[in-house]
Amino acid sequence: MSGASSRGRAAVLRNRLVLPTLGAIVLLAAWQATVTLYSLPIVVLPPPWQVATTLVDLFGTAAFWRSVGVSLYEFAGGYVAGVLLGVVVGLAMGESRTIRAVATPVVESLRFIVPFAWIPLTVLWFGTSLVGKIVLVAYAVFFVMTVATLRAVQNVEPTLTRVATMLGMARWQRAVRVHLRAAAPSIASGARAAAALGWIAVVAAEYIGSSAGLGFMITNAAMSLATGVVIAGMIVIGLIGAAVSALIAWLSRTRLAHR
Amino acid sequence: MTTASAQAAATPGRRVAHWRRARRLPGWVLGSVGVIVALAAWIALSQLLAGGGGVINRLPGPAAVLRELVAYASRDLLTDVAASLRVFGIGWSLGVFAATGIGLLLGRLPALGHTFLPIIEAIRPVSSIAWVPLSVVWFGFGLTGKVFLVGLAVFLVVIVYAVDGCTRIPDDLARTASMLGMSAWQRFRALILPGTLAEVLIGSRVALMAGWGTVIVAELVAADSGLGAHLIAVQQSYDVPAVMATMACFGITGFVMNGVFSLVEARLMPWRPRASGRAT
Numbered sequence: 001m002s003g004a005s006s007r008g009r010a011a012v013l014r015n016r017l018v019l020p021t022l023g024a025i026v027l028l029a030a031w032q033a034t035v036t037l038y039s040l041p042i043v044v045l046p047p048p049w050q051v052a053t054t055l056v057d058l059f060g061t062a063a064f065w066r067s068v069g070v071s072l073y074e075f076a077g078g079y080v081a082g083v084l085l086g087v088v089v090g091l092a093m094g095e096s097r098t099i100r101a102v103a104t105p106v107v108e109s110l111r112f113i114v115p116f117a118w119i120p121l122t123v124l125w126f127g128t129s130l131v132g133k134i135v136l137v138a139y140a141v142f143f144v145m146t147v148a149t150l151r152a153v154q155n156v157e158p159t160l161t162r163v164a165t166m167l168g169m170a171r172w173q174r175a176v177r178v179h180l181r182a183a184a185p186s187i188a189s190g191a192r193a194a195a196a197l198g199w200i201a202v203v204a205a206e207y208i209g210s211s212a213g214l215g216f217m218i219t220n221a222a223m224s225l226a227t228g229v230v231i232a233g234m235i236v237i238g239l240i241g242a243a244v245s246a247l248i249a250w251l252s253r254t255r256l257a258h259r
Numbered sequence: 260m261t262t263a264s265a266q267a268a269a270t271p272g273r274r275v276a277h278w279r280r281a282r283r284l285p286g287w288v289l290g291s292v293g294v295i296v297a298l299a300a301w302i303a304l305s306q307l308l309a310g311g312g313g314v315i316n317r318l319p320g321p322a323a324v325l326r327e328l329v330a331y332a333s334r335d336l337l338t339d340v341a342a343s344l345r346v347f348g349i350g351w352s353l354g355v356f357a358a359t360g361i362g363l364l365l366g367r368l369p370a371l372g373h374t375f376l377p378i379i380e381a382i383r384p385v386s387s388i389a390w391v392p393l394s395v396v397w398f399g400f401g402l403t404g405k406v407f408l409v410g411l412a413v414f415l416v417v418i419v420y421a422v423d424g425c426t427r428i429p430d431d432l433a434r435t436a437s438m439l440g441m442s443a444w445q446r447f448r449a450l451i452l453p454g455t456l457a458e459v460l461i462g463s464r465v466a467l468m469a470g471w472g473t474v475i476v477a478e479l480v481a482a483d484s485g486l487g488a489h490l491i492a493v494q495q496s497y498d499v500p501a502v503m504a505t506m507a508c509f510g511i512t513g514f515v516m517n518g519v520f521s522l523v524e525a526r527l528m529p530w531r532p533r534a535s536g537r538a539t
Contacts, residue, residue: 019373027378044397101289106297112517113510114468116388116475120494121502125317200386204476207391208491219480222392230392238385245384 046228054228055235064217068236071213074130075202075244078137082198083191085138086145087180093146094153094183095175107146115140115201123209133205133213140201141194148190152183188252195248199241214240319500327504335489340512343485346402347474350409354470355463358414362421363455372422379418387412387473391480400481405474412473416466417459424458425451457528464520471513486512 028048034040035047042050058064093100093107115136126132156179164174180187206215218233298321305320319327365372365379387408398404428450436446478487486508493501 015369015373019370020377023374023378026374098284098289101284101286102293102296104293105290106293109510109514112514113506114472114475114513116472116479117490117506117509119476119479120490121499121506124494124497124499124502196384196386200388203386204388204391204479207476207480218389218392222396225396227393227396230396234385234389234393237389238382241386242384 043225043227046231051228051231051235055232058229058232058236067212067214067217068240070130071202071206071215072240074133074205074213075137075199077130077134078139078202079141079195079198081134082138082141083145083194086142086194087149087187089142090146090149091153091175091180093150094179095171100150107143111143111147115197116204119205119208122205128209128211130212133202133210136205137198137201141198144194144197145187145190148193149183149187152186152190153179155186156182184256185252188248188256191252192245192248195244196241199237199244203237317499319503323500324503324507327498327500328507331489331501331504331508336508339484339486339489340508343474343478343487343512346405346477346485347409347470349402350406350474351413351463351466351470353406354410354413354466355417355459357410358417358462359421359455359459362418362459363425363451365418366422366425366455367451376422379415383415383419387415387469388476391476394477395481400483404481405477408477409470409473413463413466413470416469417462420458420462420465421455424455428454460524460527464524467516467520468513471509471516475509 031045031048035045046054089103089107093103118136118139122132122136126135160178160182161174164178169177202213203215206213207219210216214233214237218230218237221227221229221233301318302320305318308318365376390408390411394404394408398407432450436450441449474485475487478485479491482488482491486505490502490505490509493505
């Protein structure tokens with residue numbers, strides 16, 4: 001019995017720790033080998049350790065933290081606005097057949113103009129200011145949240161609606177206190193997808209018309225052929241994206257723990 | 260008619276329901292009301308902003324955008340769309356093929372899977388859009404860099420579905436296969452490959468919009484051909500109607516692609532309930 005469990009623990013150790021570490025080593029070795037074998041210049045592909053030192057150097061500069069702050073500020077502003085608006089519109093569309101019929105064609109046709117296509121227009125409208133990016137993130141997040149909320153509300157267990165009606169709840173009470181609550185977990189997973197899209201929309205918007213932020217930092221680095229900074233910036237963008245996603249998952253787990 | 264109204268009159272509850280149903284307008288009427296209201300709001304806003312925009316007409320009305328769209332369509336819309344679709348098509352097919360092959364490999368050989376899937380999981384949160392500057396350094400502004408980006412975007416989406424599809428073969432099917440004494444190759448052909456391909460099909464639909472979004476960003480940054488290059492060109496001449504017309508082209512192309520793929524999907528997997536368009 002104990003032999004079987006220790007064998008099981010060994011397998012877990014192998015699969016969770018040894019093999020992934022091996023994979024990471026293989027990747028880094030292949031990277032290093034490519035650089036040495038083809039004697040690639042640093043401009044094309046810096047070796048791994050150099051990217052690591054670049055990353056550490058970046059952490060020490062104020063400009064880097066300013067870029068991170070600007071990008072996060074743009075993201076947070078647009079995300080909050082987009083989520084709130086999207087949930088309200090999605091809930092209204094889910095509750096009323098008339099609102100749904102009126103809004104669906106407009107929402108569906110705008111939804112196909114992906115947020116990235118709006119970037120040049122937001123530059124014309126708002127210049128390189130932060131407002132343009134906030135609007136863009138809000139737009140990106142709004143449609144994801146509208147659709148997610150609408151689907152979640154429509155999939156609420158019909159018995160709950162009947163119980164609420166029987167208890168004599170008013171329509172808006174039923175919407176907010178029954179439907180919204182029952183739909184909350186699905187809406188939360190929509191909010192996670194929206195965060196990933198919104199974060200990358202910030203980065204993309206910063207490529208094209210901006211004077212600050214992480215996206216601006218790495219396009220600038222690319223133009224001056226500082227490839228190490230480009231890769232370090234990509235790593236930071238990925239880490240922040242993963243962190244935001246984990247934060248929202250944690251929030252929805254702890255806040256919605258009662259169900 | 261008379262019996263219906265008599266029945267409706269019989270119970271008050273039913274009468275209300277009947278009255279409601281009669282008053283409810285058909286969906287298309289309400290839908291067009293929505294579109295008309297949106298257009299009216301757009302026109303009103305454009306009138307309101309017409310005076311104060313300075314040199315740039317910041318919000319042209321729908322008519323101006325439509326005129327611009329027609330003008331663009333009569334000039335080089337088709338060549339631009341073709342260039343964008345070429346990038347998309349090559350990148351998307353490469354991404355789907357690579358993801359299917361590597362997914363099967365990593366899914367069926369657990370040792371390989373445990374070794375390399377964590378790396379893929381670590382790369383996944385770095386959206387392909389974050390790779391744009393690096394691809395400019397590596398490949399310059401040509402076709403290769405954009406194909407690389409689209410392929411990467413599609414690969415990172417589809418690989419998850421491919422691995423899922425080939426590891427989650429239903430138990431009863433696997434038992435049936437071993438009961439029938441299938442060889443490893445037969446089992447692969449009849450069981451694993453179809454299961455994986457069905458998941459890959461779903462994944463490649465999700466990847467459709469991820470790939471299309473990447474094409475847009477790649478063309479905006481490395482603006483040498485395609486719809487994105489045109490969008491940047493008209494933006495730099497402050498031609499707002501043309502910018503909006505080009506955005507509409509992006510939307511229409513994405514919509515058509517989604518529709519075509521839905522048809523293909525319904526044809527290939529008739530047993531699956533039809534999913535409505537997932538744009539993001």
